[in-house]
Amino acid sequence: MRIILTSIVLGSCLALSACRVFREDVVDSSVPAIESADFGRMRNVSRTGDVWFGSAPCADDLDLARRRGIRTVVDLSLPEEDTRCDVRGVSSELGLRYFDLALTREHFLNDETVDLVLAKLGDESAGPFLLFCGSGGRCAMFVAIFRAAQLGVPLDQALEEARHNGMDGGKQADFVRSQVARLAGEPPTDATAP
Numbered sequence: 001m002r003i004i005l006t007s008i009v010l011g012s013c014l015a016l017s018a019c020r021v022f023r024e025d026v027v028d029s030s031v032p033a034i035e036s037a038d039f040g041r042m043r044n045v046s047r048t049g050d051v052w053f054g055s056a057p058c059a060d061d062l063d064l065a066r067r068r069g070i071r072t073v074v075d076l077s078l079p080e081e082d083t084r085c086d087v088r089g090v091s092s093e094l095g096l097r098y099f100d101l102a103l104t105r106e107h108f109l110n111d112e113t114v115d116l117v118l119a120k121l122g123d124e125s126a127g128p129f130l131l132f133c134g135s136g137g138r139c140a141m142f143v144a145i146f147r148a149a150q151l152g153v154p155l156d157q158a159l160e161e162a163r164h165n166g167m168d169g170g171k172q173a174d175f176v177r178s179q180v181a182r183l184a185g186e187p188p189t190d191a192t193a194p
Contacts, residue, residue, distance in 0.1 A: 033048065034143070035047050037054075039052060039065075041060065042061050043135070044135060051131065052128070053139035053165075056077060059085045065130045066095065070129065072128075073096050074117070076142065078103055143165070144162035147161070
């Protein structure tokens with residue numbers, strides 16, 4: 001009897017353990033995948049739900065954004081990156097909201113910037129969104145943080161998606177890890193410290 005009871009308890013523990021491992025790897029089916037997309041002359045463009053992201057747009061691309069129902073343009077470019085047009089002015093003319101994070105090379109990998117981007121993307125009344133930067137890679141990094149921290153996409157998957165969409169590995173991947181840990185309330189480790 002004791003052996004049977006021990007077997008049942010052990011079997012139940014293994015089954016529960018297997019369910020936990022399986023559930024951590026499952027992405028909620030309501031979370032949209034990241035898809036490659038065409039967006040006028042913009043390069044390296046992808047889309048996930050109401051968020052489009054890629055390289056800097058020109059005036060025709062912003063007009064296309066308006067026609068696709070995008071309401072907010074989020075500028076993640078650095079001052080030295082060529083935006084090919086006056087994005088702020090053209091957005092205003094087209095009735096698009098323009099949100100400039102005024103990033104600098106020295107100060108874009110920080111908690112405040114991440115919090116601002118996540119707050120903007122979390123405001124459903126402001127979407128759909130077009131995020132842009134010089135190449136689209138920085139946008140992919142912020143989208144990875146958004147997907148992992150806010151939508152529950154497994155971190156490894158979010159990082160792989162971001163690399164596929166132009167994010168550099170190394171420092172940017174470490175930054176994504178540290179921000180997802182921070183947003184989850186986990187203490188920083190050597191592997192996740194920015």
